[in-house]
Amino acid sequence: MSARRSEKPAKESSPAVTLNIEWLSDCAGCHVAIVDLHEKILTVLQSVSIQRCPVLTDIKDYPKATVGIVSGAIRTEHDRHAAEAMRKSCDLIIAMGSCAVYGGIAGAGNVHTREEIFDAVYANNKTTIPGATPKAMVSPLEATVTPLDSVIDVDLYLPGCAPHPAFIFDGLLALLEGRTPKATKETVCSRCKRAMEKTDVERILKISEGIADPDRCFLSQGYICMGSVTLDRCMSPCPQNGVTCTGCAGATMQVLTEPNRDIRTEIGERMAKLTKIPKDTIIREIERTSKSHYSYTMATSMIGEKPTFLIKKWIGNAEADYE
Known part of the structure; x- marks a missing residue:
């Protein structure tokens, strides 16, 4: 008998692709969405080595990485510095979530000054001690809330609040495989099975009023x-x-890129054709609740700098109506 040659187990090589993750001004929902990949995360982890992740690691610096995922808007000076550090350390940057892509719900702060915000949160708030405004160990607010690409270059945009795990998975694989993501420019309506029908409805309803017909738009x-x-x-x-739909994934490219198109007028035209509610009535209602209907996108210049975007005027008119 010939002697059996001893076989040593092959040494597992570490993934060639390294990943840094940063968390700016947001709610952490995007990080939970990564976990929601479930078993698919194993496929990602076979190709990616996570180096920096605020919810998983205690690494404070920014090691060199192939891909960087950044969630959250630029709200504070810390956010700006962290975004710049990610750009310097990562070959590719993904803006993940509507806060990073458009500024997100933090963008509502642009309607107010920093002084007004601090006054509402600290000086005139029953849950805080008068005069207890933080001065140390808290990063100062930027003058305005802005999307990630206002500070650094972005290679892939992945909007959503949070993005669906299917889009996250495909976006990561697309970068790793050097291809274009499968995401399309279709709207939320493209997957909705409700039927658009002409009706005799004469007034705008709140979602709390009654139970909507599940088969009708x-x-x-x-x-x-x-x-x-x-x-x-x-x-x-x-x-x-x-x-x-509350618009959490942001406006369509048609609304964002065409100066003559606007969220309120687009909805107003469609809804007026489907009901007996005048277009102007619908537009006024959207303006009255503009902080909600524009909450995810008002911080991006593609919406906030449109000549038709007059949110302070709309809010002023709404407040006057209540007086």
Whole structure:
């Protein structure tokens, strides 16, 4: 018998692609969405080595990496410095989530000054001690809230609040494989099964009023739904489960890039054609609640700098109506 040659187990090589993750001004929902990849995260981890991640590691610096994922808007001076550090350390940057892509809900702060915000949060707030405004160990606020690409170059945009895990998975693989992501420019309506029908509805309804017909478009029933002006990065779960779209994945490219198109006028035209509600009435209602309907996108210059975007005037008119 010949002697058996001893076989040593092959040494596992570490993934060639390294990943840094940073978390700016947001709610951490995007990080939870990564975990929501479930078993698919194993496929990603076979090709990627996570080096820096605020919720997983205690690494404070920014090691050199192939890919960087940044969530959150630029709200503070710390956010700006962290974004710049990520850009310097990473070959490719993904702006993940609507806060990073458009400025997100933090963008509502642009309607107010920094002084007004601090006054509301600290000086005139029953839950805080008068005069206890933080001065040390808290990064100062920037003058305005802005998207990530206002500070650094971005290689891939992945909007959503949070993006659906399917889009996250495909976006990561696309970068690793050197291809274009499969994401399309379709709207939330493209996956919604509700039928647009002409009705005799004469007034705008709140979502709390009654139970909407599950087979008919919300607009046809008098409910303001933003599905027709919102990019699909969610797979349309809200309208398919009886909830109007709030526009969390951001406006469509048509609305963002064409100066003569606007969220309120686009919805107003469609809803007026499907009901007996005048277009001007619908537009006024969207203006009255503009902080909600523009909450995810008002910080991006593609919306905030449009000549038709007059949110301070709209809010002033709404406040006057209440007086």
